[in-house]
Amino acid sequence: MLLIITPNPSIDRTMVFTDLHLGSVQRTDEVLVTAGGKGLNVARAALTLGQAALVCAPLGGHSGALLADLAAAEGMQGRWSQHNAGETRTCVLLVNRSGGDATALNEAGPILSGADWASFAGLVVEVAAQASLCLVAGSLPRGVAASQLGMLLHQLHAAGRRVIVDTSGAALQSAIDARPYGIKVNASELGAILGYAIPDVDAAKAAVTQLHSMGIAVAVVSLGAHGAVAADASGVYWVAAPRIAVVSTIGSGDSLLAGLATGLLRGQNLEAALRLGVACGSADALTVGGGRIDLAEVASTGSATAPLAVAEPAEAELVEAMRRAQIF
Amino acid sequence: MLLIITPNPSIDRTMVFTDLHLGSVQRTDEVLVTAGGKGLNVARAALTLGQAALVCAPLGGHSGALLADLAAAEGMQGRWSQHNAGETRTCVLLVNRSGGDATALNEAGPILSGADWASFAGLVVEVAAQASLCLVAGSLPRGVAASQLGMLLHQLHAAGRRVIVDTSGAALQSAIDARPYGIKVNASELGAILGYAIPDVDAAKAAVTQLHSMGIAVAVVSLGAHGAVAADASGVYWVAAPRIAVVSTIGSGDSLLAGLATGLLRGQNLEAALRLGVACGSADALTVGGGRIDLAEVASTGSATAPLAVAEPAEAELVEAMRRAQIF
Numbered sequence: 001m002l003l004i005i006t007p008n009p010s011i012d013r014t015m016v017f018t019d020l021h022l023g024s025v026q027r028t029d030e031v032l033v034t035a036g037g038k039g040l041n042v043a044r045a046a047l048t049l050g051q052a053a054l055v056c057a058p059l060g061g062h063s064g065a066l067l068a069d070l071a072a073a074e075g076m077q078g079r080w081s082q083h084n085a086g087e088t089r090t091c092v093l094l095v096n097r098s099g100g101d102a103t104a105l106n107e108a109g110p111i112l113s114g115a116d117w118a119s120f121a122g123l124v125v126e127v128a129a130q131a132s133l134c135l136v137a138g139s140l141p142r143g144v145a146a147s148q149l150g151m152l153l154h155q156l157h158a159a160g161r162r163v164i165v166d167t168s169g170a171a172l173q174s175a176i177d178a179r180p181y182g183i184k185v186n187a188s189e190l191g192a193i194l195g196y197a198i199p200d201v202d203a204a205k206a207a208v209t210q211l212h213s214m215g216i217a218v219a220v221v222s223l224g225a226h227g228a229v230a231a232d233a234s235g236v237y238w239v240a241a242p243r244i245a246v247v248s249t250i251g252s253g254d255s256l257l258a259g260l261a262t263g264l265l266r267g268q269n270l271e272a273a274l275r276l277g278v279a280c281g282s283a284d285a286l287t288v289g290g291g292r293i294d295l296a297e298v299a300s301t302g303s304a305t306a307p308l309a310v311a312e313p314a315e316a317e318l319v320e321a322m323r324r325a326q327i328f
Numbered sequence: 329m330l331l332i333i334t335p336n337p338s339i340d341r342t343m344v345f346t347d348l349h350l351g352s353v354q355r356t357d358e359v360l361v362t363a364g365g366k367g368l369n370v371a372r373a374a375l376t377l378g379q380a381a382l383v384c385a386p387l388g389g390h391s392g393a394l395l396a397d398l399a400a401a402e403g404m405q406g407r408w409s410q411h412n413a414g415e416t417r418t419c420v421l422l423v424n425r426s427g428g429d430a431t432a433l434n435e436a437g438p439i440l441s442g443a444d445w446a447s448f449a450g451l452v453v454e455v456a457a458q459a460s461l462c463l464v465a466g467s468l469p470r471g472v473a474a475s476q477l478g479m480l481l482h483q484l485h486a487a488g489r490r491v492i493v494d495t496s497g498a499a500l501q502s503a504i505d506a507r508p509y510g511i512k513v514n515a516s517e518l519g520a521i522l523g524y525a526i527p528d529v530d531a532a533k534a535a536v537t538q539l540h541s542m543g544i545a546v547a548v549v550s551l552g553a554h555g556a557v558a559a560d561a562s563g564v565y566w567v568a569a570p571r572i573a574v575v576s577t578i579g580s581g582d583s584l585l586a587g588l589a590t591g592l593l594r595g596q597n598l599e600a601a602l603r604l605g606v607a608c609g610s611a612d613a614l615t616v617g618g619g620r621i622d623l624a625e626v627a628s629t630g631s632a633t634a635p636l637a638v639a640e641p642a643e644a645e646l647v648e649a650m651r652r653a654q655i656f
Contacts (some may be wrong), residue, residue, distance in 0.1 A: 013418060013420070015420070015433055015435070018432075020350065021350075022348065022349075022350065022422065022424070023429045023430075023431055024429070024431065024432075025432040025434065026431070026432065026433055026434070027434045027435075027436065028433065028434070028435060028436070029436045031435050031436075033415070061394070062390040062391070062393050062394035062397070063390065063394065065390050066389070066390035066391065071388070087361070087394070090341060090343070092343070092420050092431070092433075094350065096350070101351040101352070102351075103350045103351055103352065104353040104354065105345075105354055105356065105420075105422070106353065106355045106356070106358045107343070107355075107356060107359050108355065108356070108359075139331070174453055269475075
């Protein structure tokens with residue numbers, strides 16, 4: 001079972017407009033309301049892949065109850081801790097059919113107390129006993145220090161659990177310090193922690209190699225339209241993304257994580273799991289709504305990717321592969 | 329008691345940004361979640377004015393329960409009918425501190441069945457027995473025909489109730505056809521029904537005179553920064569708005585209606601009630617959030633307005649008054 005630890009869930013309201021512009025009253029008939037936040041997106045994509053998964057999240061108020069209902073209606077399995085910090089947050093995602101990238105308007109959410117976090121962390125540790133792999137997906141709620149995530153990771157490590165973390169900022173730093181089984185982040189989040197920009201595959205290779213050398217077994221960095229790069233004990237791998245007509249990239253990184261985790265749980269090697277991850281991330285970008293992937297798209301996108309093992313890549317080989325993938 | 333009939337309520341999420349732009353991920357710490365829709369804004373402003381008011385609205389799902397809680401937490405009185413059409417809608421209001429007018433992203437909301445509407449209309453008729461004045465504020469839910477509003481207005485008229493209607497489109501046409509006690513709308517909504525533009529005070533005077541001649545006792549049209557114009561049996565009145573530094577005009581028309589209704593219930597003549605209404609609308613524009621008015625601002629804004637009785641206005645007199653009010 002895959003356990004998806006979701007510290008800061010949200011109700012995601014995706015509003016679709018024909019021609020969105022600021023400064024006036026606009027109406028939409030098309031609204032997609034879903035259980036959201038990165039962890040719920042990962043769970044949605046995992047469900048589509050047929051991977052048994054359980055989401056753990058702290059919930060509050062009427063919005064929390066709505067989130068639990070929405071997740072159940074989609075067939076997602078959840079174990080929720082109730083907090084007393086007020087309403088679960090709502091994030092608003094604006095999709096403009098007349099073009100332009102999607103806009104995500106994210107609320108910070110309620111401020112959890114120490115007792116609220118302890119209740120959630122206790123539930124996570126209890127449920128993790130049955131998990132083959134754990135993911136930590138997304139930001140921390142307000143009121144929760146990065147060190148509290150670090151402590152939870154140490155507890156899970158002590159219990160023999162494998163955890164892959166996808167977060168950012170101080171929480172990511174704290175996670176890296178705790179040396180979890182895996183780290184999966186995007187290039188800008190990782191670059192902000194490592195102190196250098198990660199603009200291309202070469203820099204990403206250096207970054208995942210650095211993480212692996214620090215004792216993190218599986219290090220993955222996603223590069224958007226450039227695909228993703230990963231390192232483990234067997235080597236360093238790059239999987240290019242296919243060229244697609246992007247609808248919304250919101251949730252693509254979460255679908256990548258779902259594919260990667262599913263591949264690893266199925267016993268695939270890192271390169272194959274990364275290929276599944278990139279295929280899922282690309283399929284997600286074809287849809288409105290985070291973590292919504294079509295299996296046929298995953299299959300066709302997967303076969304269109306150009307995986308490249310680069311244990312010791314030659315510069316020319318990389319450039320040629322990227323040229324073939326029409327990235328440059 | 330003032331009864332505020334609110335057919336299509338919403339949860340209003342007002343998100344405040346330092347520098348909002350489309351096409352990226354943006355975070356806000358400042359979110360105001362309130363019971364919303366035009367009727368709830370009217371009730372909020374009336375409460376501040378000390379006017380006893382009761383809101384009637386159909387509610388659904390977790391969002392409906394949240395709306396009832398939020399209204400109660402503000403001290404607003406509500407009588408709610410439960411519908412089975414899904415979640416009460418959410419409207420998203422974006423305020424950009426770095427300038428630009430506010431953006432309202434309105435959902436259409438759930439589709440009410442005939443039984444849902446009958447339950448709501450029955451509650452309205454029951455509660456109206458105790459009301460000195462009724463207001464209908466806002467749009468109709470999906471699934472409800474304009475003629476159903478017309479039938480409700482006929483029922484209320486038959487029961488001897490005075491009703492002022494503020495709506496738009498087909499619902500406004502149906503309301504006008506039912507000849508209620510009053511109509512209060514903005515210039516663009518009324519112009520769309522009457523078939524001519526209402527760009528200035530003269531045109532507004534002609535429009536309210538036309539409504540009054542049709543048998544509508546009190547006809548009011550709001551002109552935004554130009555104030556408002558009203559007609560009843562005693563004459564036609566224009567109240568200019570003071571020049572203010574607008575923060576958000578969302579809800580200004582609703583606060584105007586609250587002030588107007590409160591004035592009339594206190595036995596003021598139409599001119600005085602309109603002056604209170606314009607003062608409330610202006611005070612609302614100084615704040616984020618619909619129907620939030622500061623009594624001190626209402627008082628100072630009220631004294632700054634330049635009311636002008638124009639029972640038979642001379643063109644030159646109007647132009648001079650508008651010049652003095654710095655509108656042109």
